[in-house]
Amino acid sequence: MESMPKPSMESDDKLHIVMLPWLAFGHMIPFLELSKLIAQKGHTVSFISTPRNIDRLPKMPPNLAPLINLVKLQLPQVEKLPENAESTTDLPYDKVKYLKMAYDQLQQPMTQLLADMAPDLVIYDFAPYWLGPVAAKLGISSVLFSIFIAASLCFAGPIPVLKGEDDRTTPEDFTVTPKWIPFKSNIARFRLFEVKRVFDDVTSVDDENIPATYRFGAGIEACDVLAVRSSYEFEPEWLKLLQQIHQKPIIPIGLLPTTAYDSSDNGEAWTEIKEWLDKQSKRSVVYVAFGSEAKPNQAELTEIALGLELSELPFFWVLRNRSSVADTEVIELPNGFEERTKERGVVCTSWAPQLKILSHDSVGGFLSHSGLSSVVEAIQCKPLILLSSWRTQG
Known part of the structure; x- marks a missing residue:
């Protein structure tokens, strides 16, 4: 983590870092693994999620538990969101948009929490696209951490495309390499049967919610650094291209294999x-x-x-x-x-x-x-x- 932006303090000072993942265990677990790596360096982490999700996280290794504070933030209730639904695993697919609506209502309590905690750094997911500007106003450095690899982010496109200026409007448009990718690659395109399965997710605009692509675009636009679940050994050309596309520092933090701790041996x-x-x-x-x-x-x-x-x-x-x-x-x-x-x-x-x-x-x-x-x-x-x-x- 030494290459992340730091406040003006002595180099041997320890940091307080806030983590805010999206409410899906496929996001929370990589954020938790990153928290463990940060804690191993002696820094303090405040890992924020809803009460039910915090209670369902894997047990923390005893040597790291004192440095990782699991902070419970109550999820606001919104119409059509089932009671006690706090993660995507609690919901059918068509109800997840209401979870995002409730999540967006965390902006005010998160703003207050950051003001009270005054951390050195906040690391956030794609969903809280509003957190980068909040951190900037409070003078806190920010990192958007993507659990997706660099090739996926490059395929998704630059910020204007993510925020809606995408001329790809049919499934067939996604079966060719995008114009902003300068080299040939079979990775940088869908096969037609694949994109048909997810086409509505990629292109739909829901009047009830903010599209995931817009969230990514706004989140990347506002952050100081973009961290990616990847490594230069794994995809060097894509990491270099990602930096060119977004013109901001890119930090590959590794693939974060799960290191679950369970003293009962399951x-x-x-x-x-x-x-x-x-x-x-x-x-x-x-x-x-x-x-x-x-x-x-x-x-x-x-x-x-x-x-x-x-x-x-x-x-x-x-x-x-x-x-x-x-x-x-x-x-x-x-x-x-x-x-x-x-x-x-x-x-x-x-x-x-x-x-x-x-x-x-x-x-x-x-x-x-x-x-x-x-x-x-x-x-x-x-x-x-x-x-x-x-x-x-x-």
Whole structure:
């Protein structure tokens, strides 16, 4: 963190840094991992979220807990937002916009909190696009931390494009390399079937809410530094291009693999899973999991299940048949699937310790939804089989 802007103080002074992630666990967990890295340098972190989300975060390592203050900020109630809904995992996709409305009402209490805390630095997510100007008025340096890699941010475009001046209006427009990317790359474009899955998310303008792209544009415009979940070893050309596009300092902070701490070793759940994995041959098991919020539709789920069955490979499948507790569109496995595969497969419908499963010698591959956190966890130890462009809640 030494290259981030600092107030005028002695170089050996410790900083107080405020973190404000968006209310999705795919955002909160990387922000928490970054908080741990900052705390390891001896700095103090105030990690801010809503009460229910704070209570659901992983346990903090004992050596870092004194330096990471978990601050609970009450989420305002808005019409159409279900009671006790404080994260995207609590909501079906079409209700997430009301969570963003409630989140935007945190501007005034966050302003007061920053004034009272007087931190040296605030690190914020794409959603609180209003926080950069607030920090500037209070004389606080600011960093927008993107959990998305530099290639994704380059594809999204410069600030005017993010804020609405985008001439890409059809799905086909997103299947070619944007004009601001000067080199050829298959990364810098969608395949048509992929973009059709997310086209409404990319281009829609909702009268009830601020588009995600606008939030990113305004947030980047107002920050002093743009931090990216990436590294120069991973995507050097994209990080250099990102700096050219936005003309401000870019800090790649690494891929932030999860370092969850749990003194109970995950208890009975892991014991039972490990017993089953121990019985399987080395590198024979396909681990299947699509994250906490991505969800296939019924036709996709059926095809995945039948494909696993035809493969005749042992598998461990962590299956979420609904994207949230409020999701009424429950998906189901094909009739007889579990009975036909019970000798070589496990379908787990509850929580499972993904890092421990991926690290087990019997697991030979990971079938995933392409979420960056899952990809980062897997590339440390296992080959990946990726399904892309499933709509998530972030």
